[in-house]
Amino acid sequence: MGLIQAAGRRGVGDLSRHRxxxxxxxxxxCIALVAxxxxxxxxxxxxxxxxxxxxxxIGLSLKLVVGSLDRVSLGQQALVGIGGFTAALIVAHLPIxxxxxxxxxxxxxxxxxxxxxxxxxxxxxxxxxxxxLVLALAAENWLFQEDWFSGGQLGxxxxxxxxxxxxxxxxxxxxxxxxxxxxxxxxxxxxxxGRAVRAVRDxxxxxxxxxxxxxxxxxxxxxISGFLAGVAGALxxxxxxxxxxxxxxxxxxxxxxxxxxxxxxxxxxxxxxASGTFAIFSVVxxxxxxxxxxxGTTRLALFLPVLTGPLVTVVLIRAARKQERRDxxxxxxxxxxxxxxxxxxxxxxxxxxxxxxxxxxxxxxxxPIADSALVVExxxxxxxxxxxxxxxxxxxxPGEVVGLVGPNGAGKTTCFNCxxxxxxxxxxxxxxxxxxxxxxPASSRGQLGIARTFQGGGLLxxxxxxxxxxxxxxxxxxYSAAGGVxxxxxxxxxxxVLLEQCRELLALSGLERLENVxxxxxxxxxxxxxxxxxxxxxxxxxxxxxxxxxxxxxSEASLxxxxxxxxxxxxxxxxxxxxxxxxxxxxxxDRVYVLDAGTVIAAxxxxxxxxxxxxxxxxxxxxxxGDT
Amino acid sequence: MVTALxxxxxxxxxxxxxxxxxxxxxxxxxxxNLAQGEFATVAAYVAYVILKSTxxxxxxxxxxxxxxxxxxxxxxxxxAIWPLRRASRVDPLVATAAITSSAIALETILSGGASxxxxxxxxxxxxxxxxxxxxxxxxxxxxVVLATVVLGGIFFSNSMNGIAIRAAASEPTAARIIGIAMGxxxxxxxxxxxxLGGLGGILLAPVTxxxxxxxxxxxxxxxxxxTVLGGLTSIVGAxxxxxxxxxxxxxxxxxxxxxxxxxxxxxxxxxxxxxxxxRPSGLLGAR
Numbered sequence: 001m002g003l004i005q006a007a008g009r010r011g012v013g014d015l016s017r018h019r020x021x022x023x024x025x026x027x028x029x030c031i032a033l034v035a036x037x038x039x040x041x042x043x044x045x046x047x048x049x050x051x052x053x054x055x056x057x058i059g060l061s062l063k064l065v066v067g068s069l070d071r072v073s074l075g076q077q078a079l080v081g082i083g084g085f086t087a088a089l090i091v092a093h094l095p096i097x098x099x100x101x102x103x104x105x106x107x108x109x110x111x112x113x114x115x116x117x118x119x120x121x122x123x124x125x126x127x128x129x130x131x132x133l134v135l136a137l138a139a140e141n142w143l144f145q146e147d148w149f150s151g152g153q154l155g156x157x158x159x160x161x162x163x164x165x166x167x168x169x170x171x172x173x174x175x176x177x178x179x180x181x182x183x184x185x186x187x188x189x190x191x192x193x194g195r196a197v198r199a200v201r202d203x204x205x206x207x208x209x210x211x212x213x214x215x216x217x218x219x220x221x222x223x224i225s226g227f228l229a230g231v232a233g234a235l236x237x238x239x240x241x242x243x244x245x246x247x248x249x250x251x252x253x254x255x256x257x258x259x260x261x262x263x264x265x266x267x268x269x270x271x272x273x274a275s276g277t278f279a280i281f282s283v284v285x286x287x288x289x290x291x292x293x294x295x296g297t298t299r300l301a302l303f304l305p306v307l308t309g310p311l312v313t314v315v316l317i318r319a320a321r322k323q324e325r326r327d328x329x330x331x332x333x334x335x336x337x338x339x340x341x342x343x344x345x346x347x348x349x350x351x352x353x354x355x356x357x358x359x360x361x362x363x364x365x366x367x368p369i370a371d372s373a374l375v376v377e378x379x380x381x382x383x384x385x386x387x388x389x390x391x392x393x394x395x396x397x398p399g400e401v402v403g404l405v406g407p408n409g410a411g412k413t414t415c416f417n418c419x420x421x422x423x424x425x426x427x428x429x430x431x432x433x434x435x436x437x438x439x440x441p442a443s444s445r446g447q448l449g450i451a452r453t454f455q456g457g458g459l460l461x462x463x464x465x466x467x468x469x470x471x472x473x474x475x476x477x478x479y480s481a482a483g484g485v486x487x488x489x490x491x492x493x494x495x496x497v498l499l500e501q502c503r504e505l506l507a508l509s510g511l512e513r514l515e516n517v518x519x520x521x522x523x524x525x526x527x528x529x530x531x532x533x534x535x536x537x538x539x540x541x542x543x544x545x546x547x548x549x550x551x552x553x554x555s556e557a558s559l560x561x562x563x564x565x566x567x568x569x570x571x572x573x574x575x576x577x578x579x580x581x582x583x584x585x586x587x588x589x590d591r592v593y594v595l596d597a598g599t600v601i602a603a604x605x606x607x608x609x610x611x612x613x614x615x616x617x618x619x620x621x622x623x624x625x626g627d628t
Numbered sequence: 629m630v631t632a633l634x635x636x637x638x639x640x641x642x643x644x645x646x647x648x649x650x651x652x653x654x655x656x657x658x659x660x661n662l663a664q665g666e667f668a669t670v671a672a673y674v675a676y677v678i679l680k681s682t683x684x685x686x687x688x689x690x691x692x693x694x695x696x697x698x699x700x701x702x703x704x705x706x707x708a709i710w711p712l713r714r715a716s717r718v719d720p721l722v723a724t725a726a727i728t729s730s731a732i733a734l735e736t737i738l739s740g741g742a743s744x745x746x747x748x749x750x751x752x753x754x755x756x757x758x759x760x761x762x763x764x765x766x767x768x769x770x771x772v773v774l775a776t777v778v779l780g781g782i783f784f785s786n787s788m789n790g791i792a793i794r795a796a797a798s799e800p801t802a803a804r805i806i807g808i809a810m811g812x813x814x815x816x817x818x819x820x821x822x823x824l825g826g827l828g829g830i831l832l833a834p835v836t837x838x839x840x841x842x843x844x845x846x847x848x849x850x851x852x853x854x855t856v857l858g859g860l861t862s863i864v865g866a867x868x869x870x871x872x873x874x875x876x877x878x879x880x881x882x883x884x885x886x887x888x889x890x891x892x893x894x895x896x897x898x899x900x901x902x903x904x905x906x907r908p909s910g911l912l913g914a915r
Binding site for chain 1: 659660662707708711712714715716717718719721722723725726727728729730731732733734736737741841844845849852853856888889890891892893894896897900901904905908
């Protein structure tokens with residue numbers, strides 16, 4: 001399929017390769033300019049430039065927390081200090097080279113970050129700010145005052161190696177470290193690791209459906225951030241040669257946060273430039289003699305912090321307004337309606353593809369084996385004194401299509417939440433293919449092959465259609481997250497194949513024009529379609545669909561029903577469907593469970609359920625004679 | 629021992645004021661107000677400047693100082709928090725952090741970085757317990773805090789404004805539908821937080837020194853620890869937490885402070901980590 005498309009892709013590839021070469025050349029030139037910058041300027045300036053590099057590194061480490069995790073750290077300077085003092089301590093006591101001491105500083109930062117992150121990242125997002133602030137004060141008042149660790153008030157000294165005695169040489173080393181960190185940050189975002197981190201940040205539950213464990217990814221990022229901060233601290237100690245507790249007051253944490261926000265929390269170069277500028281700003285102002293005469297040197301250093309508070313607030317408010325406008329604009333004009341000429345709705349795009357083509361020809365997945373039965377026994381849920389589910393039991397045999405119907409508030413979605421792992425407290429037993437799910441986190445259930453859709457649309461709204469598809473293939477990509485970050489040949493190959501597969505799927509379904517459109521701006525029906533494509537891409541054994549036809553017209557719903565019927569004949573997977581659209585339920589399901597007020601009132605083949613007096617009464621409110 | 633306990637209770641009572649302010653704002657704006665300590669510093673400075681440079685009596689200085697703290701809180705709410713109410717939850721937190729940073733820098737410029745001690749509101753010894761003299765100042769602090777808790781309880785359970793704040797905090801959508809002005813509820817809760825912060829500052833200033841950022845480093849962090857311990861959503865929990873943290877701080881300084889610098893901060897870090905590990909909702913917080 002695709003000669004034309006392949007040719008088109010190659011053309012684009014050529015163009016981007018040229019552009020890539022030009023970009024690389026530009027980057028090399030910029031780096032060379034920055035590298036020769038200190039030559040010929042005064043030595044005090046020279047010192048400040050090295051400091052700018054260190055601040056850039058700290059800014060990057062904080063960007064990982066704020067930008068990638070959407071959390072606030074106020075204790076980054078504590079991690080920097082811990083790295084610096086550790087390096088100084090090690091060099092003073094052990095005959096090891098400076099390079100290793102820098103790594104040791106990084107490891108010290110990473111260890112403390114793993115302790116803090118392991119506790120705080122499990123909790124609501126703002127808790128990281130709270131814990132890191134307390135950490136910052138404990139570091140400043142306790143650890144950095146301990147004589148054995150930091151040399152107390154006098155501070156710790158780290159003598160430089162012979163070959164680093166010249167400031168310029170050390171400057172080049174700092175620059176190299178900064179560039180390496182920027183490269184790492186770039187690589188972190190360009191593969192399955194980065195996609196998983198983004199999924200966890202934007203939609204944790206969706207990530208879990210794809211088998212991504214939120215804590216392990218956010219903790220990895222937090223630990224990498226701690227490592228970078230520790231390395232920055234060791235380099236700081238080497239650069240200044242003396243560091244002390246007064247270098248790392250808790251106020252510095254506030255300033256670091258401000259500079260990252262001003263740089264743009266997800267903008268790598270912006271953060272580095274903003275941080276570097278912060279480091280040298282007061283020195284630059286100090287060069288302006290009239291200003292110094294007017295306010296004095298000490299006050300000059302405080303000007304920046306005074307001004308940045310209001311500045312950050314304005315930046316945040318402007319960004320929030322822009323986001324609001326964008327959201328409003330997106331809601332106003334859905335682009336899903338004019339998908340392709342001749343089609344009236346998005347479901348047609350799905351109808352063009354048979355399920356077996358998607359799994360076999362596009363994802364090249366092994367044919368799914370429905371060897372797992374879902375068995376739910378005696379499931380009860382109580383929410384705030386209300387018995388949402390009262391001991392229901394149901395089963396989905398391998399390859400079976402089962403409907404779950406009932407009036408609003410009957411407990412259908414709660415039942416789904418228990419099976420997929422989002423309901424915290426429930427009692428009963430849920431097994432899938434013999435595995436007990438009772439204690440498994442949602443992501444492990446995803447890994448077992450249980451996939452689901454959400455009523456509100458389980459997608460990353462800010463990410464494009466293509467990105468959503470790529471994230472959904474997380475588990476199927478056969479390379480490790482670390483391999484992806486370091487760009488092993490295997491991972492690069494897998495990424496290339498994945499991109500081609502996604503493009504092919506979009507092309508075949510006629511959605512190629514939406515490839516780079518953020519999902520949040522799509523119409524409701526198209527979002528449903530993309531969501532179904534995404535859960536389908538996880539190679540599920542059991543697919544749970546929560547009202548798949550909501551928001552669709554009757555004809556679209558019947559197309560979707562046909563497609564799901566095709567799933568059932570072509571593939572050997574089980575389906576559990578919550579649905580209100582009666583023709584779809586009747587036409588599709590082998591068996592139907594009817595839920596009312598938390599109990600199963602009927603379980604039979606659809607034709608029998610339809611005429612069951614208890615069911616009719618539950619839906620239409622007609623009293624059952626002799627029952628009351 | 630008795631001295632440590634008593635002085636811990638006094639500090640803890642003041643921390644309880646800060647902690648209540650933090651909880652009220654957290655419940656309403658869903659953010660930690662990192663500027664809570666700066667309300668106290670502003671109030672203490674204003675009182676100090678008035679007492680130092682004008683012949684006005686203490687009471688006037690106190691009132692003006694509290695007004696200044698409330699004004700600062702309202703300004704932050706109107707200019708930063710309210711415009712960010714629909715933004716990501718991290719944004720208001722970053723805003724309060726940035727404002728705190730600015731406030732500390734501004735205080736340093738205005739004061740030249742020096743520290744002050746506010747004169748005692750009342751002098752003299754009230755009575756002795758177990759050989760420890762209890763000053764009227766201590767009695768006053770505890771009395772004011774108790775009165776605040778009682779008045780606060782009456783306000784939140786009996787007055788229309790108090791009930792409106794609680795409704796807006798627990799069910800924002802429903803509250804808006806039944807006609808509670810969300811902006812007003814938000815301003816009221818920040819105003820109360822400013823008042824509590826200012827009061828805490830004035831009560832603590834005579835027993836500690838006031839320097840730029842001092843209350844953020846000591847009282848704010850202690851109060852945050854207290855809210856974690858008591859449960860972020862519980863006002864009663866904040867009071868209990870404040871007292872416990874005050875006593876824990878005081879005892880740790882007395883018993884291990886000689887061998888470990890910054891013992892109080894270490895104890896706070898330990899409490900925060902252990903509570904969040906074992907019982908993240910705190911002692912009295914909603915699960």
